[in-house]
Amino acid sequence: MIEIANGLYIPEDVLVFKVSRSSGPGGQNVNKLSTRMTVLLDVGDCPSLSDAQKRRILARLANRADKNGVIRVVCQKHRTQKANRRGAVERLQQLLAEALKTRPVRVETEVPHAARLRRLDQKRQRGLLKQQRARKNPPGDFGD
DSSP states (O other): OEEEEEEEEEOOGGGEEEEEEOOOOOTHHHHHHOOHHHEEEEEEOOOSSSSHHHHHHHTTTTBBTTTTTTEEEOOSSSSSSHHHHHHHHHHHHHHHHHHOOOOOOOOOOOOOOOHHHHHHHHHHHHHHHHHSSOOOTTOOOOOO
């Protein structure tokens, strides 16, 4: 069982693990061993998640899920398959826990009257400063 949040567990038999060869430097180890670990979780088939939790996970992790609702996490940081498996499961735990967190609802407030007046006053001061910098009659201007 993999713990996602306090009291929420996902059975390991729901996860699908796939191994493949890692990319990048590593010499003989990369060429011979399959150490990259991919973890797939079909959110729709997960029995421990409620329908609301499934919808929330798929909405928040839409960029990681395919059209069938399967979330994919890849780990190839480590040199061993076991370490990459552990890393991929930990990353999946983090993603699911973050997706299931409820965010506080933002209460819209009005801008205080004093703040609005301060902002307008600063704009006025800035405009006056720019007017003072500008020359009224630049030399060579015979427009009158």
